Amino acid sequence: MxxxxxxxxxxxxxxxxDLNLDLENATPTQEEFDLHKRVSSLLQPTDTLLNSLRNYQGCGELIRKAISNPTPENEEEAWKAVQPAVAKLKQYYEYSGALPELLSAFCEGNVRKNLEKFQALTKLLADILDFAFEFDYLKMRTPSIQNDFSYYRRTLSRGKLANEINTHNHQTDLKAAMIEDELATQISLFYAYPTTMLKKVTDVTASFVEKNNxxxxxxxxxxxxxxxxxxxxxxxxxxxxxxxxxxxxxxxxxxxxxxxxxxxxxxxxxxxxxxxxxxxxxxxxxxxxxxxxxxxxxxxxxxxxxxxxxxxxxxxxxxx
Incomplete structure (x- = not known):
C-alpha cells in the first residue's frame, strides 16, 4: 500500500x-448496511442545514436596538428573536459527530480495500467533507451568525430575562443544555474561527487519531x-x-x-x-x-x- x-x-x-470507486452510484452492501443506516440518519439534515444557512436572517437590528436603548421591552424582543437562530447554530455545531465511527470502519485492516469494499460508507465520508467546505463558504459570507451568538452568550452570562425564558419549556431546555459542560463557550469559540466546520472536522479527526493511534x-x-x-x-x-x-x-x-x-x-x-x-x-x-x-x-x-x-x-x- x-x-x-x-x-x-x-x-x-x-x-x-486509482481506487475502484463509484461515488455517484454507491449503494450499501449487507456488511455495511447497519452502520450506513445509522450514519445516514445523523447526516440526513445536510441539505436542510445548508439551506437554512443560505437563508439565515440575522437579528442585528433588534440586537443593536436592545444595546443602544436597553429597555426591558427591547431586550425581550431581541432575546426572543435570537432564540431560534441559536437553536440553528447549535445544530450546525453538532453535525460532525459521525466522523469517528466512519473512520473506525475504514481503519480496520487494509484501508484501500475497505474504501473499495464499503463504497457507500466512503460516499458518506465524502459527504461530511463536502458539507464542511460548503458550510464554511456560507458561514464566512454570514457575519451575523457570530454577532447573534455573542449577544446570546452575553445575555446568558448576565442572567437577564430569566423569567421570560422560564415561560417557554423549549427555551429553558436549550439554556440548560448550553450552560451544561460550558457548551456556550465551546460554540462561541467554534464560530470565532474563520473556517469553522473544517476546523471542527480536523479536530475530531486528530482526536480520533490520537486516542486510537x-x-x-x-x-x-x-x-x-x-x-x-x-x-x-x-x-x-x-x-x-x-x-x-x-x-x-x-x-x-x-x-x-x-x-x-x-x-x-x-x-x-x-x-x-x-x-x-x-x-x-x-x-x-x-x-x-x-x-x-x-x-x-x-x-x-x-x-x-x-x-x-x-x-x-x-x-x-x-x-x-
Whole structure:
C-alpha cells in the first residue's frame, strides 16, 4: 500500500493510485448496511442545514436596538428573536459527530480495500467533507451568525430575562443544555474561527487519531479518498457538473485533513498526495469553484510553508 501511494507524489497522472470507486452510484452492501443506516440518519439534515444557512436572517437590528436603548421591552424582543437562530447554530455545531465511527470502519485492516469494499460508507465520508467546505463558504459570507451568538452568550452570562425564558419549556431546555459542560463557550469559540466546520472536522479527526493511534491508517484513508476523487473527475467517471464540483471539493478537503494529520504533511516529496496533479485537475475542471478551492489549499493547510515543501509547489499555490 505504501509503495503504491508513494507514487502519487511523482507528478505523473498515470501513477496516481486509482481506487475502484463509484461515488455517484454507491449503494450499501449487507456488511455495511447497519452502520450506513445509522450514519445516514445523523447526516440526513445536510441539505436542510445548508439551506437554512443560505437563508439565515440575522437579528442585528433588534440586537443593536436592545444595546443602544436597553429597555426591558427591547431586550425581550431581541432575546426572543435570537432564540431560534441559536437553536440553528447549535445544530450546525453538532453535525460532525459521525466522523469517528466512519473512520473506525475504514481503519480496520487494509484501508484501500475497505474504501473499495464499503463504497457507500466512503460516499458518506465524502459527504461530511463536502458539507464542511460548503458550510464554511456560507458561514464566512454570514457575519451575523457570530454577532447573534455573542449577544446570546452575553445575555446568558448576565442572567437577564430569566423569567421570560422560564415561560417557554423549549427555551429553558436549550439554556440548560448550553450552560451544561460550558457548551456556550465551546460554540462561541467554534464560530470565532474563520473556517469553522473544517476546523471542527480536523479536530475530531486528530482526536480520533490520537486516542486510537491510527495516524497511518487515517492518512491512507484520506490520501486514498483524494485519489479516488481525482480520478472520478479526470477520467470523467462523473459527468454532472454538480458531481464534478463535489469531487473536487472532497479532494481538496481530504488533502487539507491529510496535511494536518500526517506529521510530514501533504507537500513534501515523500507524501502520497500529488499536489501538482490535484491543482491541474482544479484548473481544468474547477471552473465554478476555482478560487475557493485554491484559497482553501493555500490558507487552510498546515505544512505549505515548511522548508521541506518544494519551491515549485509553493510557487504553484502562492499565486492564487
Amino acid at each position: 505504501g509503495s503504491i501511494l508513494s507514487s502519487f507524489s511523482k507528478g505523473n497522472d498515470s501513477l496516481v493510485p 491510527l495516524g497511518k491508517s487515517v492518512s491512507e484513508c484520506l490520501s486514498g479518498l483524494a485519489a479516488a476523487c481525482y480520478h472520478s473527475v479526470t477520467k470523467k467517471r462523473v459527468q454532472r457538473p454538480e458531481m464534478v464540483d463535489f469531487c473536487l471539493r472532497v479532494m481538496v478537503v481530504s488533502i487539507i485533513l491529510y496535511d494536518h494529520i500526517d506529521p510530514q504533511g501533504a507537500f513534501n516529496k515523500q507524501s502520497p498526495i500529488n499536489i501538482k496533479s490535484s491543482v491541474k485537475a482544479i484548473q481544468t475542471h474547477g471552473i465554478n469553484e476555482y478560487t475557493n478551492l485554491m484559497s482553501a489549499l493555500r490558507y487552510n493547510t498546515k505544512h505549505l510553508n515548511d522548508d521541506s515543501t518544494p519551491k515549485n509547489v509553493k510557487q504553484l499555490l502562492s499565486g492564487h
